[in-house]
Amino acid sequence: MKYIIDKDIRPVYLQIYKQIRQDIIDETLPYQAKLPSIRLLCDELSVSTVTVVHAYALLCDEGYIEARERSGFVVIFRKDDHFAATLETPKKKVPVEHGNHDYPDFPLSVLRKTMRKVISDTNEGNGILERSPNLGTIELREALRSYLARNRGIIADIKQIIIGSGSEHLYTLLVELLGRERVYAIEAPSYKKIEQVYKASGVALEKLPLTCDGIDSPALRNSSADILHISPYRSFPSGITATASKRHEYLRWAEQKERYIIEDDFESEFSISMKPEETLFSHSLKDNVIYMNTFSKTVTPSFRIGYMVLPKKLADAYEEKLGFFSCTVPTFEQLVVTELINSGDFERHINRVRRAKRKELNK
Numbered sequence: 001m002k003y004i005i006d007k008d009i010r011p012v013y014l015q016i017y018k019q020i021r022q023d024i025i026d027e028t029l030p031y032q033a034k035l036p037s038i039r040l041l042c043d044e045l046s047v048s049t050v051t052v053v054h055a056y057a058l059l060c061d062e063g064y065i066e067a068r069e070r071s072g073f074v075v076i077f078r079k080d081d082h083f084a085a086t087l088e089t090p091k092k093k094v095p096v097e098h099g100n101h102d103y104p105d106f107p108l109s110v111l112r113k114t115m116r117k118v119i120s121d122t123n124e125g126n127g128i129l130e131r132s133p134n135l136g137t138i139e140l141r142e143a144l145r146s147y148l149a150r151n152r153g154i155i156a157d158i159k160q161i162i163i164g165s166g167s168e169h170l171y172t173l174l175v176e177l178l179g180r181e182r183v184y185a186i187e188a189p190s191y192k193k194i195e196q197v198y199k200a201s202g203v204a205l206e207k208l209p210l211t212c213d214g215i216d217s218p219a220l221r222n223s224s225a226d227i228l229h230i231s232p233y234r235s236f237p238s239g240i241t242a243t244a245s246k247r248h249e250y251l252r253w254a255e256q257k258e259r260y261i262i263e264d265d266f267e268s269e270f271s272i273s274m275k276p277e278e279t280l281f282s283h284s285l286k287d288n289v290i291y292m293n294t295f296s297k298t299v300t301p302s303f304r305i306g307y308m309v310l311p312k313k314l315a316d317a318y319e320e321k322l323g324f325f326s327c328t329v330p331t332f333e334q335l336v337v338t339e340l341i342n343s344g345d346f347e348r349h350i351n352r353v354r355r356a357k358r359k360e361l362n363k
Helices: 011-023 036-045 049-061 108-120 138-150 165-177 192-200 217-221 244-254 311-324 331-343 345-361
Strands: 064-067 074-075 162-163 183-188 204-212 227-230 259-264 287-293 306-309
Touching: 011 049, 011 192, 011 345, 036 217, 036 345, 049 064, 049 227, 049 244, 064 108, 108 331, 108 345, 138 162, 138 331, 162 165, 162 192, 165 306, 183 192, 183 287, 204 217, 217 244, 227 244, 331 345
Parallel strands: 183 204, 183 227, 227 259, 259 287
Antiparallel strands: 064 074, 162 306, 287 306
């Protein structure tokens, strides 16, 4: 196992993580393969123990490997022509009210300062009184394009990014875009409003049961759905996170026919992992994953701002079919979020929350 590390590129542990992960996905390191010991890899790469420990910890967090007593680290990711084996049914969890959390609030002082700056910087307020372009302001879509590229591995043009007033509004637009004649599938259990929106839209809906690693494999395999709506980071209210094997299973499912995945990435920014969670959008080779997120937890639920990133092949179809719909988010709020992202205040808040969560877990 020979890996190339450039110590001038930081952080070094991410280089190790990415190369091992790719070997696992390519099956150079197949299922049940044993990874080299931490000490052996440290000697081979001339790096510290902490560096390799961080890389292995990330691979464990994402379900590529696991630590076994007296055996070291072993690959548990499976990539084959069949669906990954379903694990045991999850234990019952106590539901948490959607929107209630114990994360530190976004600093009001920063929000107040940002609002004042946006007002003073927009030509005595004229800019914030203008109507937003139908897809959302260019400023916010450009800020999101850069943010998603550096933090989520999502490479997209701004014409693929659509701004809307919260996830429910965007779900409705997706039904109009993808078609009412299709069959939609959701996780069971899932966020109640997802089911309500699809039922209100009059589409055929299937509920696919969750196991402890994601959607039950036989249920997914036997489903007649064309559209799969999932929350792979942490499904609500179960709290289940899809493993790496399960995420690739979802992508393989979507390779058949004209299928699409709606990746609802709610709350993923607050992962305690040392790097942001993987997205299905960034791993899709078929250009058939729609990425969605909001600012309800990362900034404030009073800002009804959500966004979705369409596959390239759907962006033109959206413009042609639904481009006439006006953006439902006020220009002022869009410009405030733009400034929070561009100034770094948005990411500083996320990093503060993640550090606080790690510290709490280590007590």
